[in-house]
């Protein structure tokens with residue numbers, strides 16, 4: 240990997256601002272890296288090489304601009320976010336020919352901050368999955384081991400950053416889709432508090448769960464990007480009218496963990512956790528103690544209901560959100576339909592992949608008259624209990640810590656044929672979305688058996704991303720960076 244491509248985003252940004260590197264050089268280095276690694280990794284669904292070079296050239300001509308905090312920084316965006324004039328497929332055949340005429344708010348904010356869009360990242364179709372194997376346009380491989388999955392559903396966003404194709408990316412997290420791939424690919428990722436980042440222009444999956452967030456090589460990088468994309472947006476009624484903290488400055492200022500109580504939930508360290516993941520997490524917690532943190536035991540007793548609850552809520556919302564793809568307004572339309580019902584049935588059964596269809600069917604079922612009370616209403620009630628677990632735990636601690644996943648990245652195809660096994664990958668990530676709280680995953684080492692990255696999660700109080708970012712920054716500083724991915 241060229242030295243440039245292995246820089247952290249904030250280091251590159253400082254060099255761009257100081258004119259030690261031009262925007263064109265940064266973009267060209269990424270494009271070269273993409274050309275070299277894409278045949279093996281397939282992290283991207285499209286590459287906007289000409290447009291990126293043109294944008295970079297225009298930036299260079301105008302010169303660095305201190306009012307643009309990401310001036311000249313090349314990024315990739317998950318293909319679930321609308322990008323004006325650039326195809327946005329959600330990795331689905333049904334949106335194969337869809338090109339939006341507007342940018343999602345998060346994308347518009349990145350552009351306004353001077354960032355350069357390199358291309359769109361692969362994902363599980365409509366963000367449904369944990370391995371990026373559900374993409375209609377081919378799966379992504381993990382840069383650490385090309386025979387393994389990158390995690391999902393933002394697998395392309397994580398793999399692109401790990402492979403040095405971009406300095407950061409945007410992903411989305413409905414039930415772990417930023418944190419799981421971040422942990423599998425050895426990068427940092429944060430799911431902000433629900434409402435922190437506008438969802439305008441994000442193709443909806445589970446609207447009460449979805450959040451957009453960055454994946455980068457350091458906590459400081461995450462803070463820099465989050466600071467740009469956060470904030471109230473009149474176009475999204477669920478975005479919070481709250482001031483955006485100076486995330487980057489607050490993160491960089493955190494030197495140790497003194498005064499911080501880290502809650503260790505016994506439910507996250509019990510059976511089912513592989514030895515190598517447990518060992519890496521425990522080592523990280525020892526390092527946290529040496530930085531002044533106090534470890535306190537906490538309980539999250541409703542964790543065991545999280546998977547059942549999440550998959551009812553998420554599928555119900557998905558079945559409703561995906562009703563708009565009907566072959567009439569936009570997206571794939573079957574050419575030979577005889578009548579309207581035929582048109583719906585043929586377009587939807589050919590346009591949607593198997594996992595998406597499974598969820599539409601199950602989601603429609605749990606919302607149907609007669610089953611609503613037994614499933615959807617119950618799930619909504621249990622969701623409240625799961626959230627209450629967190630609120631109770633935060634009475635005794637400031638941050639909750641636990642593994643991002645019980646295991647490291649698994650083999651391509653290993654769980655693809657068994658949806659329930661795939662759903663179980665999300666055991667440690669989904670409660671957070673059900674509760675609306677912020678969480679991040681940071682790499683804390685390589686598993687002793689597999690040599691694959693292990694991610695530690697940190698959960699925070701609502702709108703307290705700063706504490707998470709600061710803690711991750713301080714802890715990463717002590718643990719040191721991972722080596723370069725060895726699969727490439």
Ligand code: GLN
Pocket residue numbers: 366367368369391392411412413414415416417444553665
């Ligand atoms: N794996 C979970 C699902 O399939 C989460 C996906 C996500 O966060 N988008 O629903």
